[in-house]
Amino acid sequence: MMKKVDGKPSKLFGGLLTFLRKFLFKVVSVGPIPDHVAFIMDGNRRYAKKHNSHAGTGHEAGYSSLMSMLAYCYELGVKYVTVYAFSIDNFKRRPEEVQYLMDLMLEKIEGLFEHEIIVNQYGIRVYFIGNLKLLNEPVRLAAENVMKATAKNNKATLLVCVAYTSCDEILNAIQEACKCRRNEIQTSKVSGSENEEIHEDKKSNGLVIHDLQESYEDGFHGFEAVDTNRICNRGIGHSAKASCEDDAEDFAIRTCNGLMDQAQVCENQRNLPTIKLVNVEKHMYMAVAPDPDIVIRSSGETRLSNFLLWQTAYCPLYSPTALWPELGLWHLIWAVLNFQRSYQYLEKKRKKM
Numbered sequence: 549m550m551k552k553v554d555g556k557p558s559k560l561f562g563g564l565l566t567f568l569r570k571f572l573f574k575v576v577s578v579g580p581i582p583d584h585v586a587f588i589m590d591g592n593r594r595y596a597k598k599h600n601s602h603a604g605t606g607h608e609a610g611y612s613s614l615m616s617m618l619a620y621c622y623e624l625g626v627k628y629v630t631v632y633a634f635s636i637d638n639f640k641r642r643p644e645e646v647q648y649l650m651d652l653m654l655e656k657i658e659g660l661f662e663h664e665i666i667v668n669q670y671g672i673r674v675y676f677i678g679n680l681k682l683l684n685e686p687v688r689l690a691a692e693n694v695m696k697a698t699a700k701n702n703k704a705t706l707l708v709c710v711a712y713t714s715c716d717e718i719l720n721a722i723q724e725a726c727k728c729r730r731n732e733i734q735t736s737k738v739s740g741s742e743n744e745e746i747h748e749d750k751k752s753n754g755l756v757i758h759d760l761q762e763s764y765e766d767g768f769h770g771f772e773a774v775d776t777n778r779i780c781n782r783g784i785g786h787s788a789k790a791s792c793e794d795d796a797e798d799f800a801i802r803t804c805n806g807l808m809d810q811a812q813v814c815e816n817q818r819n820l821p822t823i824k825l826v827n828v829e830k831h832m833y834m835a836v837a838p839d840p841d842i843v844i845r846s847s848g849e850t851r852l853s854n855f856l857l858w859q860t861a862y863c864p865l866y867s868p869t870a871l872w873p874e875l876g877l878w879h880l881i882w883a884v885l886n887f888q889r890s891y892q893y894l895e896k897k898r899k900k901m
């Protein structure tokens with residue numbers, strides 16, 4: 549450790565570190581840089597326990613770690629960063645803990661305004677992604693204010709997933725796509741082109757999802773609860789079982805396959821109008837960003853835990869054993885080098901889709 553004398557040696561040391569980091573980034577930038585990195589911030593409470601402290605200390609340390617990681621990513625040229633900050637499943641924690649996390653979230657969301665890197669240095673646009681209706685009012689309003697205040701920033705994007713799960717996102721996108729389809733059909737009924745349009749839909753793409761239009765009329769909510777959950781759970785259930793052995797790619801493909809199989813069955817059985825995959829995709833909360841190029845999950849876990857299942861079909865998962873507050877520059881560099889190693893293969897796979 550360098551001694552601090554009038555602040556000068558530590559400044560020098562800091563300057564040296566910045567120089568080394570910039571040099572390292574230049575070297576790494578010889579290869580492709582991911583556009584989008586997603587993080588599952590896992591291990592805050594374990595970090596607190598390891599340091600004989602309470603969970604709040606772990607989350608505070610987690611927030612600092614997030615701020616450093618954002619700075620590294622944007623300096624490296626990553627355009628989109630997504631973080632899993634609070635899942636819908638986290639609402640099942642003890643009420644006191646949920647309240648604590650919500651208070652912390654409010655403080656941190658308000659803190660994003662003050663945090664220099666967000667507004668001034670990197671020109672970051674912030675999105676809160678998820679079922680924001682589930683948040684309490686102060687947190688929701690704070691999130692909406694940050695989204696409005698940063699709406700004109702266009703250098704980089706931060707997507708904070710709160711009250712989020714992939715099942716919920718997929719379900720919501722299907723519902724929204726069905727609403728749109730129903731409106732289209734009603735409009736075309738008026739103009740008399742209904743049959744033609746449905747026919748077009750069926751021949752244009754094998755990947756179709758049952759419209760749910762009739763179900764909408766005869767009790768859509770029942771259908772939603774049973775069939776669509778089954779669609780999601782089937783894929784995700786498969787994946788959950790296999791997740792210890794399989795990589796993220798298999799995990800996400802199984803989920804999508806489960807969903808599409810089930811959709812096809814619905815369509816064949818009921819012979820109803822269909823909606824296209826692309827029309828579901830555009831209603832995803834995450835539609836504001838390209839699919840992630842890497843998912844990094846701290847603390848050595850190799851599960852996706854209901855995070856971006858739709859968007860990660862061709863995305864490597866990197867899971868260092870470090871807890872989230874311990875994650876640093878080297879972990880990011882290592883993940884990017886791994887991404888570069890499999891870049892050609894993944895690009896080919898993506899283009900085949």
Ligand SMILES: CC(C)=CCC/C(C)=C/CC/C(C)=C/COP(=O)(O)OP(=O)(O)O
Nearest residue numbers: 589590591592593594610611633656657708
């Ligand atoms: C505004 C903004 C972006 C705020 C982010 C604040 C932050 C760091 C939230 C993370 C919360 C969380 C549930 C982390 C997972 O660790 P855990 O509690 O599951 O810990 P464990 O895995 O050790 O149990």
